[in-house]
């Protein structure tokens with residue numbers, strides 16, 4: 001299969017612009033740039049869909065009392081919102097970046113396994129169609145939370161478990177194939193002279209992310225399989241009546257779940273580490289410490305999972321072990337934040353949109369890291385657990401962290417992708433509206449959580465009313481602001497100022513040595529990376 | 536080297552890496568399932584999670600430690616959907632480590648159907664679990680009851696003398712489940 005694909009692209013050498021047209025081009029494409037584009041559009045559509053679900057949640061929570069949706073439907077909303085954002089928006093968006101940029105960054109003509117690449121994208125829409133279709137079935141959509149704890153998802157399931165499991169299996173297969181592709185590409189297809197320690201940080205972070213994916217997505221596949229057999233085939237992995245244990249579900253789930261959150265943030269680290277040096281016009285401070293910090297975060301992520309389970313009645317030793325290990329992660333994370341700030345220090349900074357998003361990332365992600373540290377303290381987690389404080393924490397790291405880095409990357413590489421500069425005014429509007437509204441949306445959640453408002457509940461006590469109103473208003477504003485981005489992208493594809501091959505004067509890397517827009521095939525003869533500066 | 540040879544060499548390398556990675560994927564899938572027995576073994580050894588042994592212990596031969604007294608409390612609950620009355624006939628007793636005791640639990644099937652019940656024990660604090668030795672327990676087997684039938688079920692136990700000093704009270708909790716469906720199928 002691979003041989004064929006590689007030979008294919010060779011035959012095409014002499015008629016470069018030969019592409020299939022219309023829908024067939026996209027269905028059959030094995031071109032890493034096409035597939036990257038598909039991933040990015042898919043992720044954006046999922047972001048808007050998941051966002052629409054969140055809007056319904058915020059409408060219901062605008063006032064205390066039950067007014068618009070049934071509690072059971074509310075549970076479906078929070079569950080599917082979480083699943084879509086994690087598996088449908090953030091992860092595919094990063095895979096899209098990986099597809100587009102990694103071959104160009106390491107001077108390879110394409111991904112190593114182009115046919116598999118096509119598959120790993122095209123099974124995704126099926127997974128999410130199944131998930132979303134379950135809204136319209138008799139059972140309703142999954143209503144047991146994105147963490148699908150047993151027995152909520154087994155004994156007390158509304159009947160959506162089978163669809164849910166099937167959808168997760170497909171997503172898992174897709175991610176695993178994507179990860180294998182990235183690893184093989186990076187290991188075998190680097191241009192001569194592109195040594196590991198010269199690779200751009202985005203390549204490094206995604207390389208490590210791909211290993212995380214390969215290590216934990218199979219565990220996720222395993223745990224949903226157990227769920228399936230418990231629900232429908234009479235096994236008792238998580239059923240105490242048959243000798244199983246529901247707490248074990250949480251252990252296996254979080255063994256996947258914690259590395260999963262790093263799968264969603266390591267590529268973000270890579271993107272930001274690429275952008276900040278470009279606009280500070282300085283080399284990245286501490287390149288190799290960045291690489292080692294990423295690797296140690298990835299390693300540590302395997303031994304902290306039970307910080308999600310402090311309240312399950314673990315023995316004291318366990319609580320302490322997981323508390324200290326979790327706090328240890330703050331060290332390499334701190335190294336990174338330090339390096340970003342040190343890169344900006346005394347740089348000749350300019351504040352183009354990618355840089356604005358990156359700076360916002362550094363500050364707001366750090367706030368999320370701090371609330372994470374608070375949650376890592378076992379004794380106080382007993383108060384914070386399952387409240388809006390946790391919701392605030394993970395939205396700071398995921399929205400102002402991962403999502404903001406995705407926007408930063410998108411603005412940074414849009415000129416390379418489309419050949420045009422994005423609209424200046426609109427993109428500024430997008431950034432500032434997002435920045436302000438996202439903080440109105442998520443910051444008050446800290447206070448709500450500290451005051452004791454539980455998460456995943458459609459109603460709340462009167463004293464939470466004021467904050468919730470602000471949160472909802474922030475939510476609607478943030479949701480609408482994302483539509484500006486849609487307009488920016490469409491305008492940028494259609495036209496705009498012509499982009500030079502290297503529109504950012506501080507940018508470095510092989511991707512800027514090819515024309516904008518990047519030709520359909522790049523680096524068919526490997527570039528000489530020998531004289532690329534070590535970072 | 537000609538380009539064709541180079542091509543071959545790189546294809547070879549690619550398929551080797553792919554094979555290794557696919558192996559890792561399968562290994563990790565297996566590892567997910569291996570966590571299930573590992574979890575049980577881990578809990579057995581450490582007594583974490585309040586899990587007690589599922590087979591009978593042998594009679595205590597190490598004598599009785601009269602210098603310490605331990606309170607053992609019994610609680611019971613029925614899981615959702617089993618229409619039985621189920622309770623300990625005594626709520627609390629005091630024992631010396633090593634001393635053997637017999638207590639009884641009462642169960643009655645209050646429905647019009649025949650039902651098979653299974654009691655699952657759990658000990659709190661969790662680390663006392665491995666010191667709680669059951670010589671005879673109704674939880675070792677399932678308990679069928681005809682409609683409206685009742686039964687007194689025995690539990691014979693002692694507390695191991697090795698029990699850490701700080702533990703003064705042990706709570707033994709039983710949850711009763713309806714397993715009629717899974718026994719019949």
Ligand code: HEM
Pocket residue numbers: 147261262264265307308326327329330333368369370371372373375376377381384385386390393394397398401402
């Ligand atoms: C400084 C690093 C971090 C620390 C110390 C930390 C710590 C924690 C702790 C202790 C919890 C459990 C809270 C509870 O349920 O009571 C938690 C939840 C969570 N964290 Fe973090 N975290 C960190 C970074 C991140 C990052 C980078 C992400 C993702 C990009 C993330 C995503 C999440 C999510 C999604 C949850 C909630 C899961 C759920 O229950 O639905 N965290 N974090």
Ligand SMILES: [Cu+2]
Pocket residue numbers: 257258261304305307308
């Ligand atoms: Cu975690």
